[in-house]
Amino acid sequence: MQSSYFFFVHKMFNCGIFIQVCRRHLFLILCNMLKVPDHQVAGHWAGDGKLGPLIDDSGKFYKPIQSDGRGSKEVHFYKSVSSYTNIPNHIRRFFPIFHGTKLIEASDGSGQKPHLVLQNIVSGYLNPSIMDIKIGSRTWNPQASEDYIQKCFIKDRETSSLALGFRISGLQIESKGSGFWKPDRKHIRKYTAEEVRLVLRQFVSSNSSADSGVDLDCTFVSTVYGGSGGILAQLLELKEWFEHQTIFHFYSCSVLMVYEKESVAKEVSSGAEVKLVDFAHVVEGNGVIDHNFLGGLCSLINFISEILTCSDVHTAKASLQDPKHCSYTNCDTQN
Amino acid sequence: MQSSYFFFVHKMFNCGIFIQVCRRHLFLILCNMLKVPDHQVAGHWAGDGKLGPLIDDSGKFYKPIQSDGRGSKEVHFYKSVSSYTNIPNHIRRFFPIFHGTKLIEASDGSGQKPHLVLQNIVSGYLNPSIMDIKIGSRTWNPQASEDYIQKCFIKDRETSSLALGFRISGLQIESKGSGFWKPDRKHIRKYTAEEVRLVLRQFVSSNSSADSGVDLDCTFVSTVYGGSGGILAQLLELKEWFEHQTIFHFYSCSVLMVYEKESVAKEVSSGAEVKLVDFAHVVEGNGVIDHNFLGGLCSLINFISEILTCSDVHTAKASLQDPKHCSYTNCDTQN
Numbered sequence: 158m159q160s161s162y163f164f165f166v167h168k169m170f171n172c173g174i175f176i177q178v179c180r181r182h183l184f185l186i187l188c189n190m191l192k193v194p195d196h197q198v199a200g201h202w203a204g205d206g207k208l209g210p211l212i213d214d215s216g217k218f219y220k221p222i223q224s225d226g227r228g229s230k231e232v233h234f235y236k237s238v239s240s241y242t243n244i245p246n247h248i249r250r251f252f253p254i255f256h257g258t259k260l261i262e263a264s265d266g267s268g269q270k271p272h273l274v275l276q277n278i279v280s281g282y283l284n285p286s287i288m289d290i291k292i293g294s295r296t297w298n299p300q301a302s303e304d305y306i307q308k309c310f311i312k313d314r315e316t317s318s319l320a321l322g323f324r325i326s327g328l329q330i331e332s333k334g335s336g337f338w339k340p341d342r343k344h345i346r347k348y349t350a351e352e353v354r355l356v357l358r359q360f361v362s363s364n365s366s367a368d369s370g371v372d373l374d375c376t377f378v379s380t381v382y383g384g385s386g387g388i389l390a391q392l393l394e395l396k397e398w399f400e401h402q403t404i405f406h407f408y409s410c411s412v413l414m415v416y417e418k419e420s421v422a423k424e425v426s427s428g429a430e431v432k433l434v435d436f437a438h439v440v441e442g443n444g445v446i447d448h449n450f451l452g453g454l455c456s457l458i459n460f461i462s463e464i465l466t467c468s469d470v471h472t473a474k475a476s477l478q479d480p481k482h483c484s485y486t487n488c489d490t491q492n
Numbered sequence: 493m494q495s496s497y498f499f500f501v502h503k504m505f506n507c508g509i510f511i512q513v514c515r516r517h518l519f520l521i522l523c524n525m526l527k528v529p530d531h532q533v534a535g536h537w538a539g540d541g542k543l544g545p546l547i548d549d550s551g552k553f554y555k556p557i558q559s560d561g562r563g564s565k566e567v568h569f570y571k572s573v574s575s576y577t578n579i580p581n582h583i584r585r586f587f588p589i590f591h592g593t594k595l596i597e598a599s600d601g602s603g604q605k606p607h608l609v610l611q612n613i614v615s616g617y618l619n620p621s622i623m624d625i626k627i628g629s630r631t632w633n634p635q636a637s638e639d640y641i642q643k644c645f646i647k648d649r650e651t652s653s654l655a656l657g658f659r660i661s662g663l664q665i666e667s668k669g670s671g672f673w674k675p676d677r678k679h680i681r682k683y684t685a686e687e688v689r690l691v692l693r694q695f696v697s698s699n700s701s702a703d704s705g706v707d708l709d710c711t712f713v714s715t716v717y718g719g720s721g722g723i724l725a726q727l728l729e730l731k732e733w734f735e736h737q738t739i740f741h742f743y744s745c746s747v748l749m750v751y752e753k754e755s756v757a758k759e760v761s762s763g764a765e766v767k768l769v770d771f772a773h774v775v776e777g778n779g780v781i782d783h784n785f786l787g788g789l790c791s792l793i794n795f796i797s798e799i800l801t802c803s804d805v806h807t808a809k810a811s812l813q814d815p816k817h818c819s820y821t822n823c824d825t826q827n
Contacts, residue, residue, distance in 0.1 A: 452787030
């Protein structure tokens with residue numbers, strides 16, 4: 158534990174980011190061996206003395222339990238998942254492992270606060286490319302307060318949620334030799350269908366960057382999105398469950414897609430993972446399927462399927478014409 | 493034509509409903525051989541001198557083209573369906589056949605008005621049981637006017653649309669020896685999940701009536717909902733198309749389910765039909781699937797699947813215990 162802490166400090170020095178860590182964080186790190194997550198792409202951020210999640214070196218993720226009811230709802234959800242025996246194991250694996258709750262020193266220095274102790278989904282990756290996609294054209298549930306409904310109603314219309322059935326809430330893509338490309342979160346959640354198509358291709362390209370003019374190579378498309386263990390197969394497994402499950406309605410919940418370019422380049426299997434995160438607005442399904450989440454999930458699936466289909470077209474063409482890029486301009490998206 | 497008219501008048505006399513037909517309608521009938529539909533369950537009603545659809549004896553349905561833009565949108569939709577070559581034939585059959593537009597005497601006596609000329613879906617049935625289900629938790633499209641959006645937003649929350657992903661807009665069930673049971677439209681669209689389950693079982697029972705205390709026999713459940721040509725199979729065919737089609741978004745569109753008890757009792761095949769109707773709010777899909785319609789459709793499919801599964805359970809039990817009813821109390825709807 159001690160040695161991994163020194164390795165962490167050493168690494169932070171090397172990355173040149175140590176100077177950005179304020180005294181309060183250093184104090185917290187020294188006291189708890191907890192740190193601000195390296196690869197958080199959405200949600201509250203514990204940097205700059207604010208309240209946010211922390212991680213440790215053993216693969217755990219500590220999420221502050223919000224006091225406005227949302228926190229207790231999320232705790233209730235994780236406990237429910239454990240108690241429902243009729244959730245199959247191949248579905249359970251989509252939820253982060255729940256290790257209970259714990260009082261720990263909050264990241265904003267406000268003293269000991271209750272935290273959810275969860276699996277740190279990205280702890281097994283060194284340089285993960287991550288996309289956080291909030292599913293559903295509607296992020297509010299019918300039992301919510303009128304104020305909250307109106308706030309969400311406006312946001313769903315302003316962002317891509319209403320039009321596409323989902324919005325990208327966070328994103329980081331490893332960019333060869335230049336760390337990570339992390340586009341502005343305010344911008345990505347308003348992406349048009351065309352921009353979503355582009356970023357989903359950037360996500361699986363070895364030459365992705367902020368420059369949208371680059372001819373994307375889509376090197377990892379078939380390994381990461383395709384195949385029996387790829388992201389599409391995992392999303393389809395989830396879809397199958399959502400077509401029947403009437404236990405929960407997952408409002409404002411996200412699908413997280415994670416993989417690592419270096420690992421894919423070395424191995425045949427992508428190691429790409431799909432997880433469900435953020436359950437502060439989950440309500441009981443009362444015998445009705447979650448048609449809102451299912452619709453949005455199917456929309457995301459269709460975007461990814463199209464990219465794979467186009468990729469097949471291009472692979473087939475490659476044997477004749479050897480095109481070096483993946484423009485997708487000839488893809489017929491209407492069927 | 494003349495003889496069929498006298499047969500119609502004769503039939504109306506026999507049914508004792510002739511006295512309800514006002515002079516204006518008699519005039520229209522005499523002039524055009526058009527009449528007010530016998531089996532309309534939703535939408536504007538041409539009775540009492542109001543503007544509404546008419547039918548003729550050749551199996552055509554004349555729908556007034558509304559002048560507020562909705563009418564022209566529906567005409568545009570029917571023309572588009574004809575022009576899109578990539579809509580497969582097994583999907584085309586879900587749309588009523590389009591025979592163009594025609595100027596005819598309007599049912600409200602306001603003179604000649606343009607009408608859509610469509611297939612009369614129920615012309616082949618003598619005593620059809622019909623359910624009209626408006627699909628989607630949201631009946632408004634993002635491009636609609638703010639006034640219209642607010643009006644629909646309230647209605648979707650007041651009715652079952654938001655909770656279930658659909659609402660029942662109209663219903664008639666043949667009731668043995670007592671004509672049709674036509675529950676109040678204002679009431680049925682607010683049905684709870686439990687009431688929807690009940691009415692979907694009433695729809696396929698030989699002893700359905702307004703009395704919800706009756707032990708439903710669910711006589712027609714496996715023939716009408718089940719089987720390779722049944723309603724569930726047809727809905728699943730539609731669903732498969734909606735998982736990929738990005739041409740149209742079908743706001744405020746209905747699934748119509750029709751069958752005839754007498755025919756089912758005589759034959760093995762149910763002759764049950766699923767149709768899509770009402771396209772005044774269809775907009776272009778622009779490369780995105782209709783996640784709103786798809787989600788609602790999947791919800792309806794799950795309700796019907798559950799009834800079939802329960803029916804299987806009861807059939808299996810019947811061989812041991814011979815229960816005469818279909819209580820479904822033991823059905824586990826959570827999975």
